[in-house]
Amino acid sequence: MNGSRKKSLPWQRHWLGVLLVGAVLLAVPFVAALGGQAWVRIANFAILYVFLALGLNIVVGYAGLLDLGYVAFYAVGAYVYALLASPHFGVHLPFWVILPLGAAIACLFGMLLGAPTLKLRGDYLAIVTLGFGEIIRIFLNNLNAPINVTNGAQGITLIDPIEIGDFSFAATSTILGVEISGPQKYYFLLVALAILVIIVNVRLQDSRIGRAWQAIREDEVAAKACGINTRNIKLLAFAMGASFGGVAGGVFSAMQGFVSPESFSLMESITILAMVVLGGMGHIPGVILGAVLLTALPEVLRYGIEPLQDAVFGRMIIDPESLRMLIFGLALVLVMRFRPAGLWPSPQRRRELAESSD
Amino acid sequence: MGEQILLEAHAVAKHFGGVKALHDVSLTIRRGEIYGLIGPNGAGKTTFFNCLTGLYKNESGHFTFAGARLAADAPHKAAEAGIARTFQNIRLFGNMTAIENVMVGRHMRTHANVIGAITRNRATMAEEGAITRRAEELLHYVGISERAHDYAKNLSYGDQRRLEIARALATEPKLLALDEPAAGMNGTETEALRVLVEGICRDGVTVLLIEHDVKLVMGLCGRVAVLDYGEKICEDVPAVVQKDPRVIEAYLGGSVA
Incomplete structure (x- = not known):
């Protein structure tokens, strides 16, 4: 609306880049399929984590609230989907009812957690959220008695895939002469969702709400004196992050067809947080990079370490799983040592860190 | 007369442990004036500001602002009521x-x-x-x-x-509260600030000014209150305040002895 300020829309200025990214996104599931459907699933998880990391970015990157229990909201969304679309209760609601419902319930949980705890800051908030994440997981693990709600540690199986009419995301079908497998369909769904969350992130950052978050991060006392109701604005960040976690959980459920509490461990929360921090807190391209790297890297190592060891030593010396964690941890330490603002930080964050390390 | 009053502090008291930072301070600020709050270091000026703007919760007493009682301990509500502030150490x-x-x-x-x-x-x-x-x-x-x-x-x-x-x-804001705005400024900057504050007041915003620069306060403010050890010892037009023996003692007495 402001003619002099915005000459053209971003995609008009960078149409070539957009075209290129579009082409790559389109090609990924077909190229990955050459190596087997497993690679398509890995790509799916990468996008799912992009979605999750960008949801958490609102809480951690924008509002500056350290949340170590983000996976709780992911779990809530996943179980809402699992319980309402599986033989467990014999309920089979369509996905367009459950996904928004999952988001709403996760949002409610976000507010339940946030309302009493958002007076806490920094480390204290981190500990409370960490505890909350564990409580949710333990509940899921033990809510099989006296009434069997979650089926305990066995988890819930045979969850319905996402279906639009007769078009099921679980089966292979042919569209315009191209054969598209189930995972490939989920891939495109996830990309659409990820684009949605990117738009939400971008637009929020540049709004009245986004400025308020940034102000709180910069100086909470001054923000209050400016008339910002810091508790409500922080709660809003928390609730929004939680809703995105809920949606991601729902898609995860549908895609896997199975959920159990062990998918929602503390390690998962930390991984998502690591994606945000490693990529570059509050900077969307950075967070995307962090999520893709941290999903792809362990998988590449998983598939690469075994043949590598075979070739070098002629046999397996170190269990790939433990080596994977070692390399993963080492990568994190190195990045934090040499690029404390993340691999691809926002100019803003780089300044903040440059200032504090004087 | 009643609508002329913008802010009334009623016996506001604030303690930090055993230290009485504010001891039943009452004062009245009229619409459209520039009101100065001065006092030696540690007299409780900033504490008064923080209570007024809801950053601190006063133990007793209350503020009436534009005819309504201010909620204690809620900075955003104070701001919403129309009190804006700056900080002594810029924030x-x-x-x-x-x-x-x-x-x-x-x-x-x-x-x-x-x-x-x-x-x-x-x-x-x-x-x-x-x-x-x-x-x-x-x-x-x-x-x-x-x-x-x-x-x-x-x-x-x-x-x-x-x-x-x-x-x-x-x-x-209806009331702009400035906490030592001239601190660290040179003469030219202080003069420019004086012009700015006068302009703000002329444009209809009442100003509450905490300041160490006595010259600035005396030139700018219509009325001045003096705090010492958390108590208001004087409140009047600058000319009278300057001659008040208690004020002179508060500023000079301790340090001379």
Whole structure:
């Protein structure tokens, strides 16, 4: 609306880049399929984590609230989907009812957690959220008695895939002469969702709400004196992050067809947080990079370490799983040592860190 | 007479442990005046400010502002009622640009919610435009337009003070409370500040001024209150205050002995 300020829309200025990214996104599931459907699933998880990391970015990157229990909201969304679309209760609601419902319930949980705890800051908030994440997981693990709600540690199986009419995301079908497998369909769904969350992130950052978050991060006392109701604005960040976690959980459920509490461990929360921090807190391209790297890297190592060891030593010396964690941890330490603002930080964050390390 | 009074402090008291930072301080500020609050270091001036703006919760007493009682311990409510403030040790959002700082000041008087921000509907965009224009006006008003897109932390000291005032004015205050705005300023900067504060007052905003620079206070303020050890020892026009023996003792007595 402001003619002099915005000459053209971003995609008009960078149409070539957009075209290129579009082409790559389109090609990924077909190229990955050459190596087997497993690679398509890995790509799916990468996008799912992009979605999750960008949801958490609102809480951690924008509002500056350290949340170590983000996976709780992911779990809530996943179980809402699992319980309402599986033989467990014999309920089979369509996905367009459950996904928004999952988001709403996760949002409610976000507010339940946030309302009493958002007076806490920094480390204290981190500990409370960490505890909350564990409580949710333990509940899921033990809510099989006296009434069997979650089926305990066995988890819930045979969850319905996402279906639009007769078009099921679980089966292979042919569209315009191209054969598209189930995972490939989920891939495109996830990309659409990820684009949605990117738009939400971008637009929020540049709004009245986004400025308020940034102000709180910069100086909470001054923000209050400016008339910002810091508790409500922080709660809003928390609730929004939680809703995105809920949606991601729902898609995860549908895609896997199975959920159990062990998918929602503390390690998962930390991984998502690591994606945000490693990529570059509050900077969307950075967070995307962090999520893709941290999903792809362990998988590449998983598939690469075994043949590598075979070739070098002629046999397996170190269990790939433990080596994977070692390399993963080492990568994190190195990045934090040499690029404390993340691999691809926002100019803003780089300044903040440059200032504090004087 | 009643509508002339903007702010009344009724026996406000604040303790920190055993220290009585404020001891039943009562004062009255009229609409449209520049009211000075002075006193030696540690007299409780800033504590009074913090109680007024809800950063501290006073143990007893209360404030009546524009006819309504102020909620204690709620800074955003004080701001909403129409009290804006600056800080003794400047508190800007350093990594935001000057104009963004002022735009944050518009937060409370604007309404765009998350849905509006995400859909960028017409109402939201119109409001964003209005926020930007108002922020530009205010930067111009305090005389730092050309620094609009610099980061707040890169501004000069005097400009940071001005930016803080612009941000405070963005909240549409009835009362602007300035906590030692001239601290660390040289003569020229102080004079420019005096002109700015007079202008703000002329434009209809009542000003409450904490200041060490006695010359500035005496030249600028219509009435002055003096705090010493958390108690109000004097309240009058500057000429009278200057001659009050208790004030002279508070300022000189201790240090001479």
